[in-house]
Amino acid sequence: LVQYSILTSVVLKLHYWVFFLTTLLIFQAEIDVAVQLLLKLKTDYKHLTGQDYKAGCPPPENVVNQDNGAATDGIDEEDNVDPWNVSTSNAKGVDYDKLIVRFGSSKIETELVDRIEKVTGQKPHRFLRRGIFFSHRDMHQVLDAYEKNKSFYLYTGRGPSSEAMHVGHLIPFIFTKWLQDVFDIPLVIQLTDDEKYLWKDLAIEECHRFAVENAKDIIACGFDVNKTFIFSDFDYMGSSPEFYRNVVKIQKHVTYNQVKGIFGFTDSDCIGKISFPAIQAAPSFSNSFPQIFGGRKDVQCLIPCAIDQDPYFRMTRDVAPRIGYPKPALLHSSFFPALQGAQTKMSASDANSSIFLTDTPKQIKNKINKHAFSGGKDTIEEHRKFGGNPDVDVSFMYLTFFLDDDEQLEKIKQDYSSGALLTGELKKILIETLQPMIAQHQERRKQVTEETVKQFMTPRPLNFKL
Ligand code: TRP
Numbered sequence: 062l063v064q065y066s067i068l069t070s071v072v073l074k075l076h077y078w079v080f081f082l083t084t085l086l087i088f089q090a091e092i093d094v095a096v097q098l099l100l101k102l103k104t105d106y107k108h109l110t111g112q113d114y115k116a117g118c119p120p121p122e123n124v125v126n127q128d129n130g131a132a133t134d135g136i137d138e139e140d141n142v143d144p145w146n147v148s149t150s151n152a153k154g155v156d157y158d159k160l161i162v163r164f165g166s167s168k169i170e171t172e173l174v175d176r177i178e179k180v181t182g183q184k185p186h187r188f189l190r191r192g193i194f195f196s197h198r199d200m201h202q203v204l205d206a207y208e209k210n211k212s213f214y215l216y217t218g219r220g221p222s223s224e225a226m227h228v229g230h231l232i233p234f235i236f237t238k239w240l241q242d243v244f245d246i247p248l249v250i251q252l253t254d255d256e257k258y259l260w261k262d263l264a265i266e267e268c269h270r271f272a273v274e275n276a277k278d279i280i281a282c283g284f285d286v287n288k289t290f291i292f293s294d295f296d297y298m299g300s301s302p303e304f305y306r307n308v309v310k311i312q313k314h315v316t317y318n319q320v321k322g323i324f325g326f327t328d329s330d331c332i333g334k335i336s337f338p339a340i341q342a343a344p345s346f347s348n349s350f351p352q353i354f355g356g357r358k359d360v361q362c363l364i365p366c367a368i369d370q371d372p373y374f375r376m377t378r379d380v381a382p383r384i385g386y387p388k389p390a391l392l393h394s395s396f397f398p399a400l401q402g403a404q405t406k407m408s409a410s411d412a413n414s415s416i417f418l419t420d421t422p423k424q425i426k427n428k429i430n431k432h433a434f435s436g437g438k439d440t441i442e443e444h445r446k447f448g449g450n451p452d453v454d455v456s457f458m459y460l461t462f463f464l465d466d467d468e469q470l471e472k473i474k475q476d477y478s479s480g481a482l483l484t485g486e487l488k489k490i491l492i493e494t495l496q497p498m499i500a501q502h503q504e505r506r507k508q509v510t511e512e513t514v515k516q517f518m519t520p521r522p523l524n525f526k527l
């Protein structure tokens with residue numbers, strides 16, 4: 062009898078737990094469905110009103126596209142995007158539409174691309190035509206002002222973590238050069254050698270040397286020396302009282318709690334990291350460069366950058382009105398995929414994950430043939446029968462970045478999808494696109510002398526009218 066009652070009790074407990082766990086599992090599945098639904102509703106809401114959905118806030122009457130903070134986090138667990146890490150479990154790469162919702166920015170719609178074409182009278186750059194720059198903040202306002210003859214300036218940058226730059230690093234610079242040309246405006250480029258010193262195991266001198274070396278590759282993109290100021294933080298910060306004053310102003314108006322929330326700093330991060338975001342924010346304000354803007358603090362800034370830099374500028378846009386400055390506008394690019402696939406961005410520390418600006422034609426050929434992740438089928442027969450998948454094929458992705466001819470690109474896509482074009486043939490097209498492009502870059506870089514670098518990096522007036 063005793064044993065029987067113990068058994069009954071065990072069985073009862075078992076029933077109870079099975080029931081409990083099953084309920085829990087069903088509940089979990091429901092949560093997942095609800096989260097998906099919520100995400101979709103938020104995207105729809107944003108699409109309709111141009112604004113982020115904020116719980117407990119009815120839609121405003123005048124639905125204009127305006128600023129917003131980061132949307133509720135934690136919805137998407139598979140994509141990880143911040144200034145130091147980018148990863149996703151999806152072979153097509155990061156889900157950028159979700160990122161727009163999460164970061165609270167706006168999608169670059171065809172309408173905006175058409176407007177840029179109308180305002181500049183130039184065919185939009187392929188990065189715009191193909192959605193490589195896919196997200197923005199306040200670009201319509203910049204164009205409204207530009208149409209009323211109120212000009213603006215460009216600000217972009219690079220963290221010089223090594224001497225070696227790869228093709229992915231050129232994306233923001235190629236695009237910024239185009240913007241400078243079509244809008245005819247001044248540009249400042251920040252080389253954050255201080256940032257790299259704080260984050261990496263490098264000496265100050267090394268970081269500074271990388272800044273100067275990287276400046277040569279940047280100059281080789283063709284920037285106009287009369288309209289461009291390139292600066293190393295180590296050099297410029299200490300020489301410009303106005304710049305440093307802005308840094309401290311920003312530091313006074315952002316709390317530790319805020320940067321902790323935005324960047325995920327912890328108690329064991331050094332205080333240099335915690336205060337660094339103010340240094341990346343400062344060039345967004347025109348009076349940080351009195352030699353260029355003559356002390357004016359109201360010149361609008363536009364920042365082209367990869368989307369992982371957005372946290373810095375969310376913070377910047379948040380403090381701007383509180384210290385009496387206009388908020389910088391932004392254009393965000395997607396990431397350039399590693400040769401091994403779009404799950405991560407390229408790493409300068411893995412020689413086989415990227416095409417470097419110093420690679421020889423032979424290295425380019427070998428790397429692409431050996432390492433470029435293919436969306437093709439395993440055998441030629443299967444490939445001919447079922448076709449390849451350009452959406453996960455890295456060679457095809459690279460062509461969308463660098464092959465300018467839209468019709469040719471579309472034909473390649475169709476032929477690859479139908480199986481008419483084989484992986485080897487696709488790779489050959491990419492190799493023949495990149496080899497001359499890199500060779501020309503190397504040729505232009507060779508022309509950049511120490512004297513040229515010094516010219517670009519000397520604080521001086523620039524030539525433009527506002
Ligand atoms: N933090 C950036 C990097 O590590 C460098 C940077 C500074 C930057 N200012 C910028 C990038 C403005 C884009 C726009 O690469």
